[in-house]
Amino acid sequence: SWKGLLQQYREYLPVTEETPLLTLHEGNTPLIYLPKLSEQLGVELHVKTEGVNPTGSFKDRGMVMAVAKAKEEGSDTVMCASTGNTSAAAAAYAARANMKCIIVIPDGKIAFGKLAQAVMYGAEIYAIKGNFDQALTMVRNICAKLPITLVNSVNPYRIEGQKTAAFEVCEQLGTAPDVLAIPVGNAGNITAYWKGFKEFHERNQTGLPEMRGFEAEGAAAIVRNEVIEEPETIATAIRIGNPASWDKAVSAAEESNGKIDEVTDPEILSAYKLLARTEGVFAEPASCASIAGVIKQIKSGEIKKGSKVVAVLTGNGLKDPNTAVDESEIKPLVLPNDEDAVLEQLRG
Numbered sequence: 319s320w321k322g323l324l325q326q327y328r329e330y331l332p333v334t335e336e337t338p339l340l341t342l343h344e345g346n347t348p349l350i351y352l353p354k355l356s357e358q359l360g361v362e363l364h365v366k367t368e369g370v371n372p373t374g375s376f377k378d379r380g381m382v383m384a385v386a387k388a389k390e391e392g393s394d395t396v397m398c399a400s401t402g403n404t405s406a407a408a409a410a411y412a413a414r415a416n417m418k419c420i421i422v423i424p425d426g427k428i429a430f431g432k433l434a435q436a437v438m439y440g441a442e443i444y445a446i447k448g449n450f451d452q453a454l455t456m457v458r459n460i461c462a463k464l465p466i467t468l469v470n471s472v473n474p475y476r477i478e479g480q481k482t483a484a485f486e487v488c489e490q491l492g493t494a495p496d497v498l499a500i501p502v503g504n505a506g507n508i509t510a511y512w513k514g515f516k517e518f519h520e521r522n523q524t525g526l527p528e529m530r531g532f533e534a535e536g537a538a539a540i541v542r543n544e545v546i547e548e549p550e551t552i553a554t555a556i557r558i559g560n561p562a563s564w565d566k567a568v569s570a571a572e573e574s575n576g577k578i579d580e581v582t583d584p585e586i587l588s589a590y591k592l593l594a595r596t597e598g599v600f601a602e603p604a605s606c607a608s609i610a611g612v613i614k615q616i617k618s619g620e621i622k623k624g625s626k627v628v629a630v631l632t633g634n635g636l637k638d639p640n641t642a643v644d645e646s647e648i649k650p651l652v653l654p655n656d657e658d659a660v661l662e663q664l665r666g
């Protein structure tokens with residue numbers, strides 16, 4: 319049975335005899351084929367449903383590695399800035415590892431489910447009147463002054479853990495896909511996937527995909543090649559204007575003959591609803607930037623018909639219930655507790 323990433327992929331990871339084999343059974347997430355969207359779009363489209371991870375996002379992959387190494391090195395406290403999922407994962411793995419977790423989040427811009435997780439896992443939470451980029455700068459400075467381990471994706475152990483998703487995609491598909499579509503915020507995940515595909519190809523000749531990363535238009539620093547001081551998008555997970563792994567994301571796109579592109583909030587929301595209502599897969603808005611991007615680039619011809627495409631769904635839709643209800647034209651019809659009243663509606 320599945321033993322978690324540190325054991326399953328030990329040979330690819332910086333796991334030593336001293337590394338605590340921390341796990342919440344992260345990884346081994348489904349790769350789901352989408353028959354209707356594949357038909358509609360003219361490609362072979364699969365989604366990597368990272369929302370199935372223990373805390374509901376891909377962050378668990380990197381966090382299990384980073385927290386385990388922090389403990390191995392004798393640290394008793396981890397800290398991160400977060401738009402929400404990093405902090406949820408850090409708080410969970412810190413609790414599991416009997417360590418303290420301190421998080422800094424942008425006040426009022428964190429999806430409710432993610433705040434619920436940080437609260438319940440027992441993190442020390444600071445909500446600053448600033449954005450993620452400002453929070454990250456602050457946390458990097460603090461971790462340089464205090465004996466606290468920084469676990470944002472500038473911590474290389476995060477990238478090591480997250481690259482395992484590329485291994486699973488290759489194992490599940492039997493090969494690397496032609497295209498890997500992925501949302502881009504701080505750009506750690508696109509960096510990790512590319513590293514993973516290259517390492518897995520070196521050992522198993524599985525091939526290399528085009529890396530196609532998608533920023534939200536209101537936070538598209540890489541696309542515009544400038545820091546976005548006031549990033550804005552409904553996809554709060556990727557409301558990031560100065561990606562920490564900016565150059566690595568550009569390298570991944572260039573080396574793989576891929577591209578860093580942008581999608582608008584309407585395109586994200588349209589993909590968000592299409593995916594759930596057509597294929598029964600509910601992913602949070604930022605995750606659907608990958609689906610919106612695939613639709614955009616099939617239309618432009620950048621993604622060829624018949625391509626084998628994997629879109630990464632980075633977070634569970636349940637993370638952001640407010641956006642789901644607020645942005646939906648489908649509303650409950652409130653009725654008296656009366657069977658005839660309902661029957662009357664059904665007979666419409």
Ligand SMILES: Cc1ncc(COP(=O)(O)O)c(/C=C/C(=O)C(=O)O)c1O
Binds near residue numbers: 501
């Ligand atoms: C659902 C979801 N989808 C995509 C991204 C972008 O990944 P990166 O490009 O590796 O940053 C995030 C990132 C979240 C944070 O950065 C955080 O939690 O602080 C996310 O939560």
